[in-house]
Amino acid sequence: DAGVTQSPTHLIKTRGQQVTLRCSPKSGHDTVSWYQQALGQGPQFIFQYYEEEERQRGNFPDRFSGHQFPNYSSELNVNALLLGDSALYLCASSLSASGRYEQYFGPGTRLTVT
Amino acid sequence: ILNVEQSPQSLHVQEGDSTNFTCSFPSSNFYALHWYRWETAKSPEALFVMTLNGDEKKKGRISATLNTKEGYSYLYIKGSQPEDSATYLCAPSAPSYNTDKLIFGTGTRLQVFP
Numbered sequence: 016d017a018g019v020t021q022s023p024t025h026l027i028k029t030r031g032q033q034v035t036l037r038c039s040p041k042s043g044h045d046t047v048s049w050y051q052q053a054l055g056q057g058p059q060f061i062f063q064y065y066e067e068e069e070r071q072r073g074n075f076p077d078r079f080s081g082h083q084f085p086n087y088s089s090e091l092n093v094n095a096l097l098l099g100d101s102a103l104y105l106c107a108s109s110l111s112a113s114g115r116y117e118q119y120f121g122p123g124t125r126l127t128v129t
Numbered sequence: 130i131l132n133v134e135q136s137p138q139s140l141h142v143q144e145g146d147s148t149n150f151t152c153s154f155p156s157s158n159f160y161a162l163h164w165y166r167w168e169t170a171k172s173p174e175a176l177f178v179m180t181l182n183g184d185e186k187k188k189g190r191i192s193a194t195l196n197t198k199e200g201y202s203y204l205y206i207k208g209s210q211p212e213d214s215a216t217y218l219c220a221p222s223a224p225s226y227n228t229d230k231l232i233f234g235t236g237t238r239l240q241v242f243p
Contacts, residue, residue, distance in 0.1 A: 057233030117175040
């Protein structure tokens, strides 16, 4: 079992550009959540996808969007990048809709915006 | 909005010392409490998920307790080892529309010296 995988590992973009990050969930999981960890902070919830739909969203602007595919993998898209978007982006997968289940995290994608 | 506080922010101990950390969260609006262990350059690793007041869970030398009435959880490490060095994150999950959105604290960074 490969666990949760994310790509790419690192990414450097310039302000105003767009970026797409990818996540493959742990085998058997159907729910994918995305988190942003800025320096010195705990991970912040961006949104969660289940059955190919955004189920809940955190306090992030519309520049952040996502998608879930039929195979449960997911993408996070960020448009019009700002310097403040520089962060570690974590993907987590879980089974169905209960907060009582463990969420399994990937290693993250480190995004640097210059 | 859940406000999660962890203390101390960082901790330096000698190998063999026992240690404990605190996670505080609002006692109302509670659903489940997750503990994660996060080593540098690796994925956050799920340690425990606890839901019931008075819950106690143990994994090897690490154990955790939960008090939902007063809104806190303790994580204990008995006989710390250098390989325990990591950041320990707690995250209550918010009971909103049956999602497992996690609200992370900023973590306790543990350094164990040989």
